[in-house]
Amino acid sequence: MKKAPALAVTEWLNSEQSLSLVDLRGRVVLIEAFQMLCPGCVSHGLPQAMRVHQTFKHDDVQVIGLHTVFEHCEAQGTNAALKAFLHEYKISFPVAIDAPSAAGGIPKTMAAYQMQGTPTLILIDCNGYLRKQKFGMEQDLTLGAEIMALMRETDVFTDSPAEKKHTKKLGECDKHGCSL
């Protein structure tokens, strides 16, 4: 397991403050990487992310949209376009705009995660480890089970009291009951 790379974001929509993965320790984080003109994102990925957002308590599971524009940049690249899109599609979870790379290639977060395209579904556990990254579709039954598995993880990976203290947030993952 490796730590999930930090998000490189130019602007947050649907959120008054910036979110960071470090601050989200103690919650399961689902990242839905999408582009507003990606049909599979519109028909499958984003509606599924909205279902997760509506099904689980936000203290247990934080859903984040990540707008990773790597094509049609002129069309998709403005915040106005994305805001209109989120409004029309009633997407209410926080959405991060992935920071463009200096070299003009794929944006920074997308590159850091080595994503293959959109939609990409990412699950990060309560300790900030990257636990799932899937390009394409995932069925709801599997996703629901995986999220709950991460919610119910105990600190099995911490085998010394010292380390336990160091990862104090870890225990919070269990603190929250099942939201269902």
Next chain:
Amino acid sequence: MKKAPALAVTEWLNSEQSLSLVDLRGRVVLIEAFQMLCPGCVSHGLPQAMRVHQTFKHDDVQVIGLHTVFEHCEAQGTNAALKAFLHEYKISFPVAIDAPSAAGGIPKTMAAYQMQGTPTLILIDCNGYLRKQKFGMEQDLTLGAEIMALMRETDVFTDSPAEKKHTKKLGECDKHGCSL
């Protein structure tokens, strides 16, 4: 019955030349008025228009998309955005960009037809008469029947040989067999 108002168009996409309703006499014309950020257009109206485009011969039925931007103008109003959208959603029928009104209100063709919003489905008969205009969804079974009813209309409205000559295009409507 009234004649369908002419289209006021700034640019055509997916078509090498401009189309005019007058030149399309002899065919049934289906106009799908849409906006690229309208969820009902993306999930229902445009896929239905594509099914019509794929099911009927183009000499019998001409499908036209009409991009009628009346909101989120900054986001939807560029040709680059629309071109990217049509490419991603694999929409291959001709698409007209409705001409903006001078006063800055709803675009010209949309105003001429007094549309209520998007998606709006329009059927024009072989003689250029406006025969159906529906805001919202229409079921495929009904639409298929209505298109065929217009394809099979004979010149019942022309009761003199003189008039028949005058409306020479009218007969072409019958010339084409059922494409099915």
Next chain:
Amino acid sequence: MKKAPALAVTEWLNSEQSLSLVDLRGRVVLIEAFQMLCPGCVSHGLPQAMRVHQTFKHDDVQVIGLHTVFEHCEAQGTNAALKAFLHEYKISFPVAIDAPSAAGGIPKTMAAYQMQGTPTLILIDCNGYLRKQKFGMEQDLTLGAEIMALMRETDVFTDSPAEKKHTKKLGECDKHGCSL
């Protein structure tokens, strides 16, 4: 074109009287051949037939279900089972039970039409000719167009006044306006 074979029926459900194709001259007839334990019939064929039943005037289009039991005869072969099925699935058009063959093979009507299985969709024109027979799925757009094409057929095959009189029923097909 050939005349549609007569129906061989042991019992009619959802109808107070027996129906015969000869008596239905002047209407388009849609026959949906099905078995109650055929998944494709339950999920596609029968719902489509119900949409036709609800969309068109019954004077224009007569929808008939034909229960053609050729497998699982013990399970599907009782009228009680079929009645319960029609009740639960809210199928309200007349349903004919295809007559078993003497030899114990496929039932008589199914054999007369040389059907390949269920669901099979059949269209018979206003003059009793078999115009379409399709094993499997048909899309609604195509079916709607085909039904209307048959509804709008004029007596093009009758070229003398004498013959016109002889085929008096034929004209009735046009008498009814489009139900849409």
Next chain:
Amino acid sequence: MKKAPALAVTEWLNSEQSLSLVDLRGRVVLIEAFQMLCPGCVSHGLPQAMRVHQTFKHDDVQVIGLHTVFEHCEAQGTNAALKAFLHEYKISFPVAIDAPSAAGGIPKTMAAYQMQGTPTLILIDCNGYLRKQKFGMEQDLTLGAEIMALMRETDVFTDSPAEKKHTKKLGECDKHGCSL
């Protein structure tokens, strides 16, 4: 929490031996109560149960269909009909035929669970406790999470080593890793 009532079954299909809830201790058990002529069972409940059967390891989650015939008894009540139905709908998990009540009312297991009708979804935890009973539809995302929550339960109710020994099966629930 209460213990799930025992199943009263006249015959098992898709299973060489009878299953009992007691023998299934250590697994999560999903019971899908259905009738073969119940549209909601056919379109939603049974396909969902099949998805659970295909998604989770059978050592972790045991899916059981329970045919609870309480209406149309003549049509649905024969094993031949049910066998044909299971074959046609490709339902491969074990199916129990609920035992008719002596008084002729609703069958015995259905009565013991006080079910309101079909489909009814039941979840029983690794220790045999009834944890969920829902009449109607449940979304996949929620169901996946609930199943995993039960799979990940530790023996929190057993607080002494003695009791732990006594409920030896209980620990097996944790033994199996996540099947996903």
